[in-house]
Structure formats: structure tokens, C-alpha cells
Amino acid sequence: MSSVLPVIAWIGSLAIALAFGASPLAAGLCAKLGCRPISILGLLVSSVSLVAKSFSSSFSLLVVFGITYGLATSCIHVSNMLTISRSFEKRRALATGIVSAGPSLFVQGMGPLVGWLTSTFGWRSMYRIIASFFGVALVLTSVSFGSNIKDPSEEKYDELKLAVENDGSLAKGKWRSGISCDQNFSFIKRPAYICTVVSITLSGVGIYAPFFHLVKHCEEVGLSSSEASTLFIHIGISSLVGRILSGHIVDAFHISPLKIHQCADFICGGSMLLIWLASDYLSFSVFAVVYGLSNGAYVTTMYLALMNTVDARDRPMAFGLGEMLCSAGIVIGPVLAGK
Numbered sequence: 001m002s003s004v005l006p007v008i009a010w011i012g013s014l015a016i017a018l019a020f021g022a023s024p025l026a027a028g029l030c031a032k033l034g035c036r037p038i039s040i041l042g043l044l045v046s047s048v049s050l051v052a053k054s055f056s057s058s059f060s061l062l063v064v065f066g067i068t069y070g071l072a073t074s075c076i077h078v079s080n081m082l083t084i085s086r087s088f089e090k091r092r093a094l095a096t097g098i099v100s101a102g103p104s105l106f107v108q109g110m111g112p113l114v115g116w117l118t119s120t121f122g123w124r125s126m127y128r129i130i131a132s133f134f135g136v137a138l139v140l141t142s143v144s145f146g147s148n149i150k151d152p153s154e155e156k157y158d159e160l161k162l163a164v165e166n167d168g169s170l171a172k173g174k175w176r177s178g179i180s181c182d183q184n185f186s187f188i189k190r191p192a193y194i195c196t197v198v199s200i201t202l203s204g205v206g207i208y209a210p211f212f213h214l215v216k217h218c219e220e221v222g223l224s225s226s227e228a229s230t231l232f233i234h235i236g237i238s239s240l241v242g243r244i245l246s247g248h249i250v251d252a253f254h255i256s257p258l259k260i261h262q263c264a265d266f267i268c269g270g271s272m273l274l275i276w277l278a279s280d281y282l283s284f285s286v287f288a289v290v291y292g293l294s295n296g297a298y299v300t301t302m303y304l305a306l307m308n309t310v311d312a313r314d315r316p317m318a319f320g321l322g323e324m325l326c327s328a329g330i331v332i333g334p335v336l337a338g339k
Contacts, residue, residue, distance in 0.1 A: 018070025019077060020327035026071075026078040027320025035079040035086070039141050042075030047134035054127035078323075082316055085307050093257065097247025097300040101240045104296065108236040187318050192309040196258065197322050200302055203265050204329030205336065207298065210235075210272065210291060217275070218284060227281050234288035235295070242296020250304065257304035264297035302326070 029038045046069055053065040080099055088095040117126040187193055211232075218228035246264065250257050271290045278284045306322040307315045 018067060019073040020323050020330070022071050022074040023078050023320035023323035023327075024317065025320070026075045027082070027316040029075065030079050030082050031316040035083045036141070038075045039079035039083070040138060042072045042079065043134050043138040043141060045069075045072035046076065047131045047138065050127045050131035050134070054124040054131075078316075078320055081303055081307075081319060085312075085315055091251050093250035093300070093304055094244070094247040096303050097244045100247075100300050100303060101243040101296070104236055104240045104243060108233065108240075185317065185321075187310040187314040188321070190309060193306075193318060193322075196305045196309050197325050199265075200261075200305070200322070200326045201329040203269070203298075204326050205332060206272065207265070207268055207295065208330055210275075221279055223281060223284065228284075231284055231288040234285055235292040238289045238292025239296035239299075242293040242298075243300045244296075245293075246297035246300045247304075250301070257301040257308060260297055261301035261305055264294045264301060268294040268298055 026038065026042075049065045049068040049072060053061075053069070056065060081096070084095050084099050085092065114126060114130070117129055121129070214231060215225060215228040218231070219225060242264075246260055249255060250260060268291060271287055271294065275284075275287050278287055303319075306319050310318040
């Protein structure tokens, strides 16, 4: 069994990497076909791939279904974030925080649930039961929101198109430049977008290191593995609060998401530097709470910054491309921190 665990972990890591690395593909599909169909497609493929994985008997099939699952979850994640951007205007930041809090809550509950399902019913039945969760989400997605929601900025863009069609003398160059903007990815030339992607990529190198190395460090200073594991509960709950609270602050006080993001990044980095002063469970718990709050604010404002630094019609590809580039730092960070 011990020889199988690294293989399973590797397949899981591959799926997680694809969930972010395939964001440009998912964003392009959302821009072309709409967020709702792509979300439904992602949920359907995720459910089918998990069921199919439960019948797999070879490593190659597990890898194939792991790749399929990763691509499908990318479609779900990207379509959800873009739907929030389209559906909300006044409380967009708060809505983004609530949606981004979902994965934090999911992770807190799924660990114990997966362990219990595996020990009680076996790993094959565990996959099938989790697949049913995606089926429920598919039904809710199908009936919970309309597919014809438009961002106010996009409506202005369509008004310009209509005006050009009705009056050929009205700045045809503006309409053409709008089309070329979508085709040649000119949004990547915007200084604000470039700075956002570069800063998030660099900070991503270290910001997720505690998730991989915290338990080992706690054991080195004398804490038990069970005590170290409970710190992730503190991190998860604090991150949940931080994601929602940061969105509320952006909306209520009209503060730039980039400023909140910079503050969260600074606090997160500072707490990681000071963790070497922690020597008992209480001090590590304080670190976990501070780190969780700042990490939650970091995630929510990262989503907002990627979409707010470009025009509404460029958001799908800007968000997808930004997530893919930022994921590079997240992938290599834990490896560098462990050396």
C-alpha cells in the first residue's frame, strides 16, 4: 500500500496543476460558448471521470482520468469566477470572496470525508460517491442562473457596435480596434496587468509553502504530528473568513483590490518569516490564524486584480492567462522551500 500512495498523490497533483494550467483554454471556451454551458460541461465530465476512475485497474487509465478531471475542474473554476464578474456590479468583490471561500470550506470537509469513505466503502466506492456531488452541483448550475447575463461594460461595447452598423460615419476604427483587442491579446501590454501578474507569480513562489512543510517544521521543534495537523483547521477557518472579509472591505470602503492584495502579501510573508520564533502550540496557532487571514485576502484580491486591470470583454482570457502564469510560482515554490 505504501508504494501506491506516492502514485496516487502524483495523479492528484497532476489534476490540481491542470486545474490552473488549463485556465486559458477554459477561459477561451467561456468567451466563445458562455460560462453556463462550460460549467455544466465541466461538472458532467468531472462526475463521469471519477466514476470511470473507480473502475480503472491500470496506472495509465488512472493518469488519463486524472488529466480529464483536471481539465474539467478548470472549466468549473474559471466559469464560476467569470459568472460572478458578469452577474455582480455593486457587490462584486464580496461575491467573489464568498465564491472563493467555497474551496476553503470544501478542503476542510473533504479530507475527513474522503478518509472515512475510503476506510468504510473502499477507494472505488469513494470515487463514485464524490462523483454524485458533482451531479448535484450540475443540477443546481442548470437552474440557478441565466446564460444571458451581460457585464455593463459589454453592453456599452455592443451599443458602439450597433451605432457603427447604423451610421457608417461613426468612428469605424474604434469598432475595429475593439475586435482586434480580443484577437491579439493587447491587454497583456497594459502596465497594470503586467505588474499584477508578475507580482502574483513571484509571491506565489513562497506563499503556499506552509501547506507542504508546516507539519515537518512543527515536528522538528517538538510538536506532535496530530497537533501540527490541527493547525490546518485554524488556517482553513481563518482563510475562509479572510476571503469573505477582504471582499466586503473592497466594496464597503472602495479600496483598490491591489492595495489589499499588497497588504495581505506583506502580512503573509511577515508571518512566514517570524514562524521561526514559534516554539509551542500556542505560538504556532497564532501564526496559523494570521497566515490564514492574510492568505484568504490574498486569494480574493488576486482574482479581483486579474479581472479589474483589463476591459470587461478581455476578462476571460486575462483571467485564464494570469492564472496559468501565476500557477508556475505555486508549482515551483514548495520544491524550492523544501531544499
